[in-house]
Amino acid sequence: MGAMPNQHEFPEVSTVWLRAFLEVARHGSFTGAGRALGWTQSAVSRQIATLEAALGGAPLFDRLPRGVRLTEAGRVLVPYAEAVAESLHDAVRELAAVREVTGGRLRFGAFATADAGLVPQALAVFRARRPRVRVTREEGLTPALLERLAAGHLDLAVVSTTGRAPLESYELHHLLDESLYVAVPAAHRLARHEGPVRLGELADADWISGSSRPEGTLLDAALRQGFRPRVAHVVGEWTAKQGYVAAGLGVALVPALAAGSVRPDVRLVPVLDEGGPARAVYAATVRGRSLSPAGEEFLGALRAAVVSVSSSPTMA
Known part of the structure; x- marks a missing residue:
């Protein structure tokens, strides 16, 4: 032996x-x-x-x-x-x-305003088609989502150009270019304004923002228009921002993806696009890393949801 x-x-x-x-x-x-x-x-x-x-x-x-x-x-x-x-x-x-996308998993992340309408619509379509795929979702700012993506914790991340995150090293699937609105209280002089306004008309206003500094936020648009906005209140959560606007404590910028969730005592006035859209929104994947069939199908659902969101009155 x-x-x-x-x-x-x-x-x-x-x-x-x-x-x-x-x-x-x-x-x-x-x-x-x-x-x-x-x-x-x-x-x-x-x-x-x-x-x-x-x-x-x-x-x-x-x-x-x-x-x-x-x-x-x-x-x-x-x-x-x-x-x-x-x-x-x-x-x-x-x-x-x-x-065959009858099983497996999908791990994705998205920034908060994409979660307001775009992502839920896409996810609803995806879950109806592929109910047996295990789905996990994370919410966060673009830089944090990209870190999670690079580390292999996410298959796909819905990100934006806000925040000046380095996007060059990722595979970017363009979803939409977002315009901006300025949220004003119902009694504000611009509440019944016809047509878009230039941000410069609000150069003397108090602003409500998620950061005390405009750099790397939506208020970058004001810097591009030649004035530095006065941030009177730093408020991170979107629902709370609306409360501050409704109380007459200032005005705030609202991306188009969040425009459908505005409370009735706040008015949205479109901002005139000068020099291009305020920000672009992408589905980001890791360059050189193949996307699973479930990920490919969810990407398709996101693109279909963009068409639906873009045809709504607030985005038209």
Whole structure:
């Protein structure tokens, strides 16, 4: 009997050998296994001999005048070989589900205002089509989402050019260019203004923003128009910003994606696009990393949702 392999070694065992072993065990003969596999009896015999050598040389079958019988070593191997075969069948089934988008997972993230309308519409369509895909979602600012994407925690991230995040190293799938609105209280002089306004008309206003500094926020648009806005109140959450505007404490910029969720005592006045749209919105993926079939389908759902959102009155 040959020496058994070192317990710390991992024997190189072909699944073809294990398949032949299980068929021989099932049929009790090399000939019966050969018929089941479509092989010759000698081919089955060679596979079993090779498997026995790889596992240290102990015989797996007693060769009888008529057929074969499992040895003690063979009986020990049977449940492990069956577990390997079952695992491979499960893997093939799951891979087919991923390929056909009937299973698998989708991990994506989005910035807050994209979550106001664009993402829910896309996700509703995706879930209706692919209910068995496991979906996880994260919300965050673009820089944080890109970090999660690069680290492999997300498959796709809906991001924007706000925040001056470095987008160059990512694969960017353009979704839309967003215009801006300025939110004013119902009694404001611009509340019934016809047509878009220039931001310069609000150079002396108090502003409500998520940051005390306009750089890297939507208020970058004011800097481009030649004035530095006076941020009177730093308020991060969009619902709270509306409350401050409604109370007459200042005005705020609103991206088009959030325009559909404005409370009735706040008015939105379109901002005149001077020098191009305020920001672009993308679905970002990691360059060189293939997107799963589920990710590709969700990207398609996002593009379809853009058409729906863009045709709404607030975006028209």
